[in-house]
Amino acid sequence: MSGSRRLLITGGVALAVWGMGFGLYYALFAEHQTLDKIGGSLAASFRDAAAGDLIGSRASLQTYADTQFDYVRSVDVHSHWIGLAMLLIVFGVAFDRIRLDESRKLLLAWSLVVGSVTFPLGVILQTLDRGIMPQAIAAVGAGLVIIALAAIAPGFARTERN
Amino acid sequence: MSARRLLIIGGLALVVAGMIFGDMFAVFVLHQNANRIGEALMAACAAVATKDPASVTGHFSNIGSLLENRGTKVDAHVHAIDFGYLALLLAIIQPYVAFSERTRGRLAKLFLGGAVMLPVSVFLIHYVGLSYSPLSAIGWSSILADLGGLMVIVACLGVLAGLWRYARGSRETTSASGATRDQNWTSRALLSGGTLLILAGFLHGAYYAVFDLRSHETQDQVALETMINASVAQQNSASPNMRDARVVVEGYGMIQAEKAVNIAAHSHIIEFGLLAILLAFIQQYVFLSERWKRRWAAVMLIGSVMLPVFVLLELQFGLIAGGIADAGGLLVIIALIGMLVGALRYIGQVDARKGAGA
Numbered sequence: 166m167s168g169s170r171r172l173l174i175t176g177g178v179a180l181a182v183w184g185m186g187f188g189l190y191y192a193l194f195a196e197h198q199t200l201d202k203i204g205g206s207l208a209a210s211f212r213d214a215a216a217g218d219l220i221g222s223r224a225s226l227q228t229y230a231d232t233q234f235d236y237v238r239s240v241d242v243h244s245h246w247i248g249l250a251m252l253l254i255v256f257g258v259a260f261d262r263i264r265l266d267e268s269r270k271l272l273l274a275w276s277l278v279v280g281s282v283t284f285p286l287g288v289i290l291q292t293l294d295r296g297i298m299p300q301a302i303a304a305v306g307a308g309l310v311i312i313a314l315a316a317i318a319p320g321f322a323r324t325e326r327n
Numbered sequence: 328m329s330a331r332r333l334l335i336i337g338g339l340a341l342v343v344a345g346m347i348f349g350d351m352f353a354v355f356v357l358h359q360n361a362n363r364i365g366e367a368l369m370a371a372c373a374a375v376a377t378k379d380p381a382s383v384t385g386h387f388s389n390i391g392s393l394l395e396n397r398g399t400k401v402d403a404h405v406h407a408i409d410f411g412y413l414a415l416l417l418a419i420i421q422p423y424v425a426f427s428e429r430t431r432g433r434l435a436k437l438f439l440g441g442a443v444m445l446p447v448s449v450f451l452i453h454y455v456g457l458s459y460s461p462l463s464a465i466g467w468s469s470i471l472a473d474l475g476g477l478m479v480i481v482a483c484l485g486v487l488a489g490l491w492r493y494a495r496g497s498r499e500t501t502s503a504s505g506a507t508r509d510q511n512w513t514s515r516a517l518l519s520g521g522t523l524l525i526l527a528g529f530l531h532g533a534y535y536a537v538f539d540l541r542s543h544e545t546q547d548q549v550a551l552e553t554m555i556n557a558s559v560a561q562q563n564s565a566s567p568n569m570r571d572a573r574v575v576v577e578g579y580g581m582i583q584a585e586k587a588v589n590i591a592a593h594s595h596i597i598e599f600g601l602l603a604i605l606l607a608f609i610q611q612y613v614f615l616s617e618r619w620k621r622r623w624a625a626v627m628l629i630g631s632v633m634l635p636v637f638v639l640l641e642l643q644f645g646l647i648a649g650g651i652a653d654a655g656g657l658l659v660i661i662a663l664i665g666m667l668v669g670a671l672r673y674i675g676q677v678d679a680r681k682g683a684g685a
Binding site: 204207208210211212214215216217219222223226227229230233234237248251252254255256258259262303304307310311314315317318319321322 | 532558
């Protein structure tokens with residue numbers, strides 16, 4: 166098995182295990198509490214308003230928005246890590262069909278693996294810090310995956326002409 | 328039937344069933360459910376205006392039930408399709424699972440049993456609830472769904488053990504994968520087309536994350552705050568006028584719809600891309616003429632572009648775009664059924680050969 170294929174398949178399996186582990190941890194220790202907090206704080210904001218407590222209502226609404234922000238990103242990260250892991254494994258199986266030399270294929274494989282790890286990592290870091298750094302990490306990761314995909318697609322098609 | 332063929336047939340059938348269910352859900356449940364959530368939110372606003380906190384709780388409990396109804400159906404749709412993908416992936420790696428054919432067949436049956444049980448049970452959660460359940464918080468459907476998930480996990484662990492044995496040098500399995508060497512036109516079109524679909528989905532997702540996601544989140548919060556303020560403003564009125572609150576609730580619905588179509592377009596185009604790549608590997612098990620294989624691949628790719636593009640256009644063009652998106656989904660389903668028929672014919676051909684040999 167070539168180095169690029171080995172990298173994609175082992176990277177994909179490792180990322181899938183990591184993504185599932187993260188999902189399991191989140192489901193067991195965070196998700197139910199988070200969903201309760203989202204529903205509870207939204208209902209509380211309306212209830213407080215009905216009772217004439219507008220300050221309490223705004224505070225509950227802010228809690229709802231903050232919790233929703235974190236929840237959306239946590240679920241996104243879980244699904245993106247596993248989805249990208251599946252893509253790495255599938256590309257690992259098919260990578261010999263790309264008519265490029267092994268060094269370029271290895272570069273593409275590294276680009277895919279590093280991008281697949283860092284893009285969701287940047288997204289989950291946004292739940293800790295809403296500054297520019299986590300967004301930059303996510304953008305660089307997504308950019309690596311996009312560049313690799315743009316190179317792989319014609320690589321598969323090129324086989325036909327050859 | 329060999330484990331690989333069982334997984335191919337089962338995987339295709341799961342994807343087709345999941346997609347048909349998704350199409351029916353989109354046509355008959357999704358929009359109606361969204362309208363009911365809007366009505367319940369409007370009722371909560373009216374309860375704020377009449378200073379009735381107890382009613383607010385009741386209306387949000389109703390919204391919770393409606394969200395559960397939608398959530399379980401989306402879960403059933405997604406799990407059936409994703410288990411179908413996983414079945415196709417397991418079929419592709421079968422030559423590297425170093426167990427006897429009998430053991431691999433058992434693992435495949437265990438996987439498919441769980442892959443059917445989980446989505447069916449999840450679908451039933453909303454209807455069965457806690458009826459006859461021995462537990463106070465979890466109903467029979469949830470218990471069976473968890474059992475289905477456990478069966479899938481055990482089967483996957485079994486396959487991993489087989490891969491581990493292969494990596495350590497054991498070669499109980501049959502020939503190496505021909506699927507990875509198959510290089511006909513249909514396979515190549517599905518591979519490059521699938522990669523392009525995933526690329527398009529990634530570009531769209533990146534655009535949405537950079538330009539729309541944060542603004543949607545801010546708009547969401549502002550709309551809820553305005554909704555509450557508009558209701559509070561009517562608290563001292565003898566007969567509250569809920570016109571302003573209704574306008575905001577409708578605007579809030581539009582924000583949710585914008586988010587939903589963007590997420591649906593993003594996820595569908597990437598899922599179809601992945602499906603196209605997986606289908607590229609199983610073309611040698613589709614016993615159809617090359618011309619028909621090309622037709623089904625083209626129909627599959629056209630439908631895979633149509634559905635997400637017209638889902639995105641639904642907000643501008645309404646039901647017409649929605650109808651075209653559904654037609655795109657139908658094209659993918661038809662193509663998958665065509666390939667499923669080809670896979671069944673392949674089995675018939677293998678059986679006929681065995682019969683002739685005997």
